[in-house]
Structures are given as C-alpha cells and as structure tokens.
Amino acid sequence: MSQVASKKKRQFLSEGPEWSFELIQKYDEEIGKIAREYGLDTYPNQIEIISSEQMMDAYASVGMPLGYHHWSYGKQFLEVEQNYKRGRMGLAYEIVINSSPCIAYLMEENNMMMQALVIAHACYGHNSFFKGNYLFKTWTDATAIIDYLVFAKKYVQECEEKYGVEEVELTLDSCHALMNFGVDRYKRPVPLSAQEEQFRQDEREQILQQQVNDLWRTIPITEKDEEAAKKERVFPSEPQENLLYFLEKHAPLLRPWQRELIRIVRKMAQYFYPQRQTQVMNEGWASFWHYTLMNTLYDKGKVNDGFILEFLQSHTNVVYQPSFDSPYYSGINPYALGFAMYSDIKRMCENPTEEDREWFPDIVGKPWVEVLDFAMRNFKDESFILQYLSPKLMRDFRFFGMENDVLDPFVEIKEIHNGEGFQKLRERLSQQYNLSYREPNIQVQKVNINGDRSLVLRHVMDGDRPLNDDTVEVIKHFRRLWGFDVRLESWGKNGLVQTYTCAPDE
C-alpha cells in the first residue's frame, strides 16, 4: 500500500525541518551529484557540525580551526559573544576553510533547509572556487595549511615557555600591526609544508643570523675598498614592499625566534591575501551555485515546495542590496554584486540582447558553464568587474560614481548608469576593489647602514590621500622590530608632503 502511494508521489529527501546525520549525508550526496553534473571540481569535503559557542570560537580565530594564542583573538571573541548574546547580530550560517579536505562548519541550530543551503554554498561553491581560482592556486597550498597552523601554534607556545608570554606578545603585536604589509604581491611564494618548515627552521635561524651579522659587520674595511663599498652599499638596492619580510631578513637586533614569529605572521597574511582580493567573486560564485544547485534539486523533485520557498527567502536576504540612502546601507554587498554578475553572464550566454552582443561578443551564445568556469578561474575582483560588469547590471543596480575632494564643499557626481558613463563607471568600481588603491603604498626606501642604522619608509600618496591617525602608532611597532629610528615620508606629486616619526623611547 504505502509503497504504491510513495511511488506516485515525488521522492522528497525530507519533509520536516529537522535535520539528522543521515539526512545531511543524503542531501550532500544529491547536491554533490548535481554539482558534478555541472562540472564543479572540488576538494573532498569535511562537514563538521558545531554548536553556536563553537561557532563563536571559530569566529575569534578568523575561522581557522586552530591558531596561536593572542589577546586580540580574545578581544574578537568577547566582541562576538557580546553582540550575539544581546541579539545585535546573528552568527554566520557557515564558515568554510580553504584547506584540503575543505572544512565547512554547520551550526546545529540551523534547520534542514539551511544545512542544505550551507552545503551547497560552502562545500560546493566556495570549495570549487578555492580549488579553481588562480590566486588561491598560486598563493595558498590547501593541503598544507592545517599542518602549518599546528606548527605555528606549537612554535609560539614554545617561545612563550622559553622567553615569556609578554615578550612574545610584544613581538606579535608589532607583527600584527604590519600584517597587511607582509605580503608578496608579485612574487610567487614557495608552497609551505609543515615538515619542511620544521626541518629547515633550525638551519634558517643560523643562516639568517649570519646574514644579518654580515650586513651589520663593523670590522673596519681596508681603505682601498672603502670608496667602492660606500657606493655599492645602497641598501636596500630596490624599495621593498613586503615590510615584514624585510624585517625578518634584515632587522639587526632581532633574535632568531623573533624572526620566526614574523615569518609565521607573514605566512598567515599571505594565506589570507587571495581572500581579500576575491570577496565579490568568491561569495558571488558560492551564491550563484547554491541558487543553481538548490533549484536543480527542486526541479528533480527532491525537495518540496515549502523547502524551496523557504530557501528563496533566505537567498533573497543574502543577496539583497540596499541603496545608498537606506539606513541599512553599508557599502556594496559582495554577495549581491557577485551573484548578479555570474547570473548575468549566464543570461548573456543564453539570452543575449543587442547591447550584450556589442559589449560582450566573446561570450554571447557560448555554453554558460564553460564561460563561468573561465571567469571563476582567471580573475580577481578588480579584473573580474572590469571584464564582465555589463551595462544592464549597472542599470539594475543604479550605480553612480562620485568624487570627493576634502577641500571642496561639494561632492561631484562623475558618472551614472547611462551610455556615456558605463565605461568610466566600471573602471571606478573596479578600482574600488583594487587592494593597492584601498591600502596605502608604503615601502622600505633606505637604510643608513654605515651610520645610525635609521630606516626610511616611503609612502607614495595616491590622489593626495594622507595616512590615517594610526600611522605613528604603527611606526612605533615598526621601530620595535627594527630596533633603530624609523621615519615615514609621505610623497605627493610635488615632493615630500609630510614626515612621521616616533619618539625614540617608547
């Protein structure tokens, strides 16, 4: 009897809102099957069910499953806890880690629909992005990160035992202040592996110290060489953008373990660097795929109407973009922009308009799965927008660009979503996602190696924008690591604008 009845009905995976481990597995299998049909290439998944407290823990360590101890993570934890307890914010439904296997956290409080949504979003969306995007491929090694974290945690702990918690904390504070400037932007890093790290570490300590000693050698040079040496030893020979790397290799007074700490912070910064450059692309990609996968699930009759309606409601909330004058506005929502862009590319492949043919002749009429895959793999936010943002989307979002000069009591609307504006507007938006526009350009310019060992940092101003109020504080941190006087010069178009120094005894 019942068999006959259920055969007539469609085969829903589940009916009620409750989740169970069997159901999660069933959903994961179904969603994974569909994902493979669409050609999504992913790392294996590790789905972990956690409680809300554990989610707060995960938040506090920037989503990493383990990290070294530092007060700033405690601060972050308290902040999250406080906000969450007072209902000022909900916790994210998921956290996903760029590792292999790709670890995704699911909160036990979520219902079955949310769990399925998170599986589609994180385990297949983000996961395939981590595996496919060129930045992640170049800069991170998903198989090694967990091992490296274990190594880092252990190393920091050992340092704390040997040299005292406070000493270690001071060094880490200074490193954290310079974290965003501990990144190689152009050079490809050697993939890191924990074993190798451990193996090389002792060796490195010794060699490093040797090199540093060499640079700071004080044994007098014979008279003949002196002239030549003075000319030669302009140091560094080229400006250095990676401040932490420079300190690790050349700061004269650091002890070997301090150099290793700098290295750890630097490696973490490098690991997160791709994520900072692909917010729109990454979140958009994951949103596009959870939308597509869940709808396919529905089309195949695996989930019922209530499920898909509830899903659509969540989805709509996620990709909602309030306009600039709304009280909820806090910048462009990367989920909204990213989702809209991938959907738009799909639309242009399938149902192009005349305008699309003119603007995107290359992708019109092509199979959308391939076009999307290419777009996901080979761009970062900046170039992705420059390449794929269509006039239609600019109209849909009603984008407008403006410029703001501090001296001018007015802001000027430079362009809007019309025929003349599209090109410029797209460039302006793209620039907004350019990290080198968002962050000031500061490099190590010169070290007085024969004299007082003082160091000059040069800030090349962009659009006359000055540095923020933290500058002197950060210089103090830089000074702590360098060990001698540090000066920061802001250079505008017409020469030196401002010099920042810090008092020597702090």
Add this chain to the structure above:
Amino acid sequence: MSYIIDRRLNGKHKSSVNRQRFLRRYREHIRKAVEEAVNERSIKDLDRGERITIPQKDIHEPSFGHGQGGTGSIVHPGNKEFITGDRIPKPKGGSGSGSGNGDASDSGEGEDDFVFQISQEEFLDYVFEDLALPNLLKKELKEIKEFSLRHAGVVSDGTPSKLNIVRSMRHAYARRMVMSGGPRRQLKEVEAEIAHLLAQDSVLRDDHRLAELEEQKALLEQKISSTPFLDTYDLRYNHHVKEPKPSSQAVMFCVMDVSGSMTQETKNIAKRFFILLYLFLRRNYEKIDVIFIRHHTSAKEVSEEEFFYSRETGGTIVSSALKLMNKIIEERYPSDSWNIYAAQASDGDNWDDDSMICRKILEEEIVDKVQYFTYIEITPRDHQSLWYSYEQVQAAHPKYFSMRHITDVGDIYPVFRDLFQRRQHESSGQ
C-alpha cells in the same frame, strides 16, 4: 566523498586562553571598573558579574591605512535623481566617506566603546586581588582536618586498584629469568650436543645417546615452560600515605557599633565594609572563624544574620565590645595557637571617659594577642576622643594596629584595599 563529523561534543571554550590574555592585558581598566562597581552596588548583589567598558582608543589595533583627505572616489548603488555633473553639498557631520574603506568591521562600530562581561568569579578575583591578611603565622596546628595523599614508593601488598603494572611485570620477568636460568643453560648444552650428533654421519651416530638427549630436552623444555608467567610474589602496588595538610588557624573579630548615634547611612557604610571583609575571608581563607560582635552600651556576640540585619540600638560604650572580645579570646582562641584579627567600625562617638578605658584594654590586653587590628571611623564630623586615643595606640604599635577614616561610600573599597594590601616581604615569607 564527504566526511560528516559531529564536533558538538568537543570543547567549546577554545578561546578561553585568548580571553585570559585579553583580561590580563586590560587588567588596569577592569580593576578600575571593578572598583567603581564595588562602590556603587548595593550590599546584596556585591558578588555578581560585571560589565566592563574599555574606550575604543585603548583597544584599537593600529594599522596603516588611508585617512580623511585628498580625493576619494566611490561608487554607490541606488541612484534616483542624480545625473552626471551634479554637485551635491556635503552633509555636515558625515565626511562623505572619502574612500572605499577596506575594513567594514572597523567602520561599523567605530566610535563605540568596547563592552564585555566578566563573570562573578572573575569579578571577585579582581576585587580581592593582591589582598592578604597581614602577619599570618603558622601557629600550633591543632585542628587538622585536611589530609593529602602523597605517593610513598612501591610495596608488595595492596589493593588491586593500586597495582603497579610496570613494576609487577618487571619483577615477573626477573623471576622467570632466575628460575629458568639453570634448565635453559642445560637445554642449550643438550641442543648443542644433539646438533653435534645430527651432524655426524648416520653410521657413526650413537642413536641411544640421541634418544636420551631428546628425552632430556623435552624434560627441560617442560620445566622452562612450567615457570609461572606471573606469580603473586611478583605483584607490586603503589603506596600512598596520608599527610596532614598544615593550615593556619585564624579568627576574625568583626566589631560594629550600632548605637543610636550611628545614622542609617553610617551603619550602611559599616555593613558594606564588613560584607567586603566577610566575602574576602570566605573566599580566600576557607578555614577561618569569624566572630561577630555588636555593641551599644553592652556588647553581644551574634550570628552573621543578626549582625547584618538586626535593628537593635542604644547608647555607646565601646569598651564593652573590647572586653567581650578579650573574653572570647581568652576562652576560645588562645593566641599561641590562633592568628587573631579584628576589624572595628564606629562613628567615633563614645562616653567621654570610656575612650581611655578602650585604649587601656587595647594596649594591655588585646594588641599583644592579635596579628592585626583595624579600626575604621565613619563620620563626616570631626574626630572625637576615641580617635585620639586610638591614634596613640597606633603610634605605639604601628605593625599591629591600623586606623582609617571613612566619610562616604566611595571611601570603603580604597580603605579596605589599603588595610589589607599584600605586603611584599610577607608574601615571600610564607
């Protein structure tokens, strides 16, 4: 293939170390907040968690970034009426967000102070941090209630739960070696001979001898294998002995004036002081006796409940309390085996000639017996005879006698801390 793992049973307090680090770093802020809280709270909810506020500027982690100024460019969504070339006056307060700010999290709550909660336990830790009873000595240890188990080697007798497996097995192994030593040596010889015989040409071989040797070999092997693997004789047990845990005996006398001259407010202040003292003692010295004495014209030893809540009142004779205290000491707390402390609170009002008696009792009887005597006077008015009498006592016995003046609620906690501040030489001496 996906792995699904239930992590809910894993520890949830992964961040607790980081939290501790944070609390340590901002200890000064927390201490200040705690001090204010102790002053403001009503007596009843003194022991409860507390909200700590830290100004954003103190907690901010600096990093290089763009400041206000220069030319910024930004794209916003949701255009309604703007067209290219429009010039819009800047709103006064807002800076027009000059640049696309990288850190959304920073700008979200930029100006707010950092607020968080510490637990009751942590709160009290901070309240009583670095406080100690002065001059505490290890006097005669009469009342020994606590024992600690100490490991005391290994013995051959004990209960199975204390079996020391490693030692037992080691013994068994040694015994087996010894007991089977002879037969094994013989076995080796026999085997060697057998091998020797077998190597000979079958014509020359002495078959009779061989059979004999085989028999011998079987016998020896049986002997070796019959050596017991583990014998009761091998068993070793961990041994523990009970050791008395020394604890210093101490008693605290809380002496409060409840005479008519004490207004509701001064009584409140006195009670707050004693509550603080009581919480401190209960928390840091589990085994301490506390004696409560209330007095007006006559003194009475009362229960904790009565001490804090009773409303009885009358005139003032301070010496009555000191006499009672002295009597209790003599009867129940001989000073050669007890650390004796006393805290007295009063508004300083006393019968004129009684202050002299007080001083006499203190100097002749009490000061020699106590480790530390504190007197707090709660009055907004000028001091009276009692204060001046006590000042003389203090001058004569500065180490064992302290007095402080309190005028309002805000003074209580600082005075309390001042009186019971842990002294450097003492913490090292213990």
